[in-house]
Amino acid sequence: MEYHPISVTELNTYIKGKFQEDEYLNNVLVKGEISNFKHHYTGHMYFTLKDENSLIKCVMFKTYTPHLDFVPKDGMKVIVLGSVAVFERDGVYQIYAKAMKQEGIGDLHAEYEKLKAKLEQEGLFDKMHKKPIPFMPKGIGVLTSNTGAVIRDIINVSTRRNPKVSIKLFPVPVQGQGAAQKIARAIEIMNEEKLVDVLILARGGGSLEDLWPFNEEIVARAIYDSSLPIISAVGHETDFTIADFVADLRAPTPSAAAELAVPNIAELTLKLRGYENRLKNALSKKLEVMKLRYEKFMKIAAFTNPMQKVNESYMVLDEQTKRLVNSIELKVTEKKNDMLQWVTKLDTLSPLKTLTRGYCMANFHGKLIKSSKDLKPGDEISLRFADGQKGAKILEK
Amino acid sequence: MKEVKFEEAIKQLETIATELEKGDLSLEESVAKFEEGMELSKQCSEIIEKAEKKITILLQKDGKIEEENFVAEE
Structure with missing residues (x-):
């Protein structure tokens, strides 16, 4: 008989x-102690x-370890999600x-x-309490740890956006016993001192x-009571703390908070130049x-020949004058x-003309004698010839 | 003169530019608007230029606040 091992x-x-x-086994949820x-x-x-x-x-590969929200230590009680599989080399199964x-x-x-x-019911999150963030803050107060990446990121982003930014860091512990009290007190102090016009609360x-x-x-x-507007930037984008809900503005990350608080000066300068150009263009277009x-x-x-009309009038006047004169x-x-x-007619009718032919006119007392009966002997008359007159006397009947 | 609020100045500039671009204003009004706009822009530029870079840390000493220059560690 043969074996077939x-x-x-x-x-x-x-x-x-x-x-x-x-x-x-491909999807187990196990609780235990590390x-x-x-x-x-x-x-x-x-x-x-x-x-x-x-x-x-158990093994957790490095692809998954960045998502842990704590540092595992011996003795910790944890819940593990994973799959159970065999590691062939060692002949063991593990999670x-x-x-x-x-x-x-x-x-x-x-x-x-x-x-x-509770706070939501009290109205601490209400939009009506949210203060506007100043567009161009003169000073920005930052409440965070004075060590680590957060303050560095905020300074870097802020100075990149505005090389002349004014930032005042108020260092506060951001975790552990007593941190909350110190953060709250820092908010109060910043309100009392009035050194800035906006606060960033970051972690x-x-x-x-x-x-x-x-x-x-x-x-x-403390955030609710602050008269200075507060931008919160706590944790990662997916973390929502109560501070985020009360704050006047929530930034997903500390860098984003700096972007929200500090205007981009290069863009603004460009915008101003843009307006100036628009004004200049509009005015020259108007002109x-x-x-x-x-x-x-x-x-x-x-306008081109103001005398034309006058001259025309003169011409009309001249013409009419001429017509009138004509x-x-x-x-x-x-x-x-x-x-x-x-x-001529008068001349023909004139007695003088007749006189030249040899006739003469007899006048008696200035009256022309037309009949012999008008005269009696002894009347002195005057005879008018063409070339003058002579007196005459009537002799007989 | 009254302090110019940057954000308001920008809004005003937008209004003035739009008004001026319409071309409905008289020449005198246009010139006046133009000068007003240029003055606003100048004031905004001055706000930007006048600012000074200042990064400080506020320290509590004997109940008082003292301000010192701050350089973030790398």
């Missing part, structure tokens, strides 16, 4: 396959999860952890929700416990329009002719 590798591969087929914790220099975390009776090996939470954090969550609901990312001071009522009330209108007016005859002259000529006719 399989190799160790084949066996482990087979077992690995069995684990992989199991849906439940022991034998090692953070390997490669970035992976190796530890054992145990309870009173049992233990299991490949994807996420891990500290057990007991749930209490903080409940407290957070309770305080949030880098951390666990819920780390961020806890920003979830405390004393800080919330151009006025010039065109002026030129159009000046093209009207009255008509008068005509009349005069007519009358002259008439007169000449009359004079």
Whole structure:
């Protein structure tokens, strides 16, 4: 009879396959205590999860470790999410952890929700209480730790946006016992001193416990009572602390808070130049329009040749005068002719003409004698000849 | 003269520029608006230029606040 043994590798591969087929093992949520914790220099975390009776090996690869909101330590009670799989080389099964939470954090969550609901009901989050952030603050007060990346980021971003920025750092502890009281007091002092016109309350990312001071009522009330507008920038973009809800403006990160508080001077200067150009262009356009209108007016005859109309009038006047004169002259000529006719006629009718032919006129006492009966002997008459007159006496009957 | 608020000045500049661009104003009004706008812009520039870089740390000493220059550690 022949044996058909399989190799160790084949066996482990087979077992690995069995684990992989199991849906439940691919997605387990296990609670336990950490022991034998090692953070390997490669970035992976190796530890054992145990309870009173049992233990299991765990590994968390470095892809997942950045998402942890705490630093694991031996003795910590945690909940691990991951899959159980076989490591063929060693013939062991272990948990490949994807996420891990500290057990007991749930209490903080409940407290957070309770305080949030209470303050919300009191109206501390109301929009009507939010103060506007000054557009061009003369001084910016920053409440954060004087060490670490947060203040550095704020200074860097602020000076990049405005090289002449004025920042006053009021150092405060941002985690641990007593931090909340100190933060609240710092807000009060900044309000009393009036050295700045906006405040940034900032902290880098951390666990819920780390961020806890920003979830405390004393800080919330100090923010609410502040007459200086406050920009909050606590933790990462996904972290919402109670301070964020009460603050006048919430920035997702400390750098973003600096961007919200400090105007970009280069952009502003450009904007101002833009307005100046618009004003200049608009005015020269106006002048151009006025010039065109002026030129159009000046093209009207009255402006180009103001004497034309006068000259035209003169011409009309001249013509009419001429016509008037003509008509008068005509009349005069007519009358002259008439007169000449009359004079000729008169001449023919004149007795003087008859006299030249040898006749003479007899006058008696200035009266022309037309009948012999008008005279009696002895009357002295005057005879008128063409060339003069002579006296005569009537002799007989 | 009254202190110019930057944000208001920018808003006013926008209004003035728009008004002037419409071209409905008389020449005298246009010139007046132009001068008003240029003055606002000048005042804004002065606010920017007059500012001084100052990064300080406020320290509590004997109940008083003292201000010292601050340089963030790298």
